[in-house]
């Protein structure tokens with residue numbers, strides 16, 4: 001199985017990154033092929049609601065680096081969406097990616113895939129409700145299934161390393177994929 005992780009935090013080596021690493025390490029113990037990408041390495045423009053993706057080949061007309069991510073997402077069996085909680089939502093970069101998933105509503109290339117969300121935050125799980133619901137409803141719309149959640153409580157960069165319980169839970173989730 002192919003596992004693709006998308007990191008929506010601007011901090012490399014931050015809490016999202018570290019928790020996602022655990023999920024991927026766990027998945028590798030079951031022989032899955034896991035790959036991690038940093039969204040901040042990609043130029044992703046806003047969705048302009050041109051509706052081009054609703055016609056013809058159902059592809060996005062915006063020619064930016066999102067075009068590299070579409071085939072990778074279509075090829076994955078499991079997609080891990082990692083974003084810190086920013087104002088009870090995702091980071092702007094992750095939101096820009098989500099907005100650009102609209103072609104998948106039409107071409108249905110994500111139907112049947114599984115999704116995991118990794119959402120560290122300063123406040124912990126009590127801050128994550130709206131964001132989990134946003135992801136869950138969006139996945140449902142895309143025909144995907146939310147199969148796992150990792151909600152680490154951490155604020156400073158790398159602070160999650162002090163929380164062995166959360167790291168272990170993330171690793172175990174990866175191994176269960």
Ligand SMILES: Cc1cc2nc3c(=O)[nH]c(=O)nc-3n(C[C@H](O)[C@H](O)[C@H](O)COP(=O)(O)O)c2cc1C
Nearest residue numbers: 009014015016084085086087088121122123154155
């Ligand atoms: C702009 C901004 C908004 C944030 N909003 C929230 C929030 O609404 N609730 C919360 O619990 N933490 C919030 N945080 C804290 C981050 O979620 C937390 O520091 C997280 O561990 C960062 O993950 P990272 O190391 O992967 O970037 C915010 C941080 C920033 C920079």
